[in-house]
Amino acid sequence: MKILIENITDEGLIVDLEENFNLEDVSLSSPVEAHLELQRMGQEIIISGIITTVAEVQCSRCLKDFRNNMDIPMNVVYHPLKDMLVESHELKGDQMDTGFFSGNEIDLQDILKEQILLNVQMKPLCDENCKGLCPVCGTDLNVGKCSCVQKSIDPRLEVLKNLLEKRKE
Known part of the structure; x- marks a missing residue:
């Protein structure tokens, strides 16, 4: 959806939309919903609002697929690209x-x-x-314990292991 800059008044423009997106790196299982307010301040356009969708992602620990509800607050200031080309400066953290x-x-x-x-x-x-x-057998530790035999401990650390066991008693 494209918005003409001239249609954004000083009072602002409210845009509610719902669209299906295809993203290369992320699979979305619901349409993207957005409630945005666009305001014009001189040459700058300020876009604020909230974006809501559901992403299909994979757990980085157990590799299960799950749905991640995303509620994304947005507050971004857009400048004309020609201003950036003329000034050519590095963006700081607050920018x-x-x-x-x-x-x-x-x-x-x-x-x-x-x-x-x-x-x-x-x-x-x-x-x-x-x-x-489990890093050895690949069993999902959320479901149950694995049947892996623990590796023998480094003999240099065996003293520490014994000390910890005595401390627990």
Whole structure:
């Protein structure tokens, strides 16, 4: 969905949308819903609101697929790209919620895709207490214990093991 810059008044423009997206790196199991407010301040466009969707992801510990509900707050300031090319400066930490647009329109679909990709967890967990897989046999430790025989301990550390066992008693 593209919005013409001239249609964004100083009072703002409210946009509610629901769209199905195809993203390369993330599988979405529900349409993307967004409630956005676009405001124009001089040459800048401020987009704030919330994006909601459900992503199909894989737990980084146990490798189970699960659905991750995403409620993404958004507050980004967009500047004309020509201003960035003229000034050419490095963005500081407080300027990371900055975007750029060129021409006389803003493509909301591209902006929403970008926000979803930026907010997908790097190492998603199906549960905060996920135990993962046994590194030896691959058994899902959330389901039950594995039958692996523990490796013999390094003889140099055996003294520490004995000390810890005595302490527990």
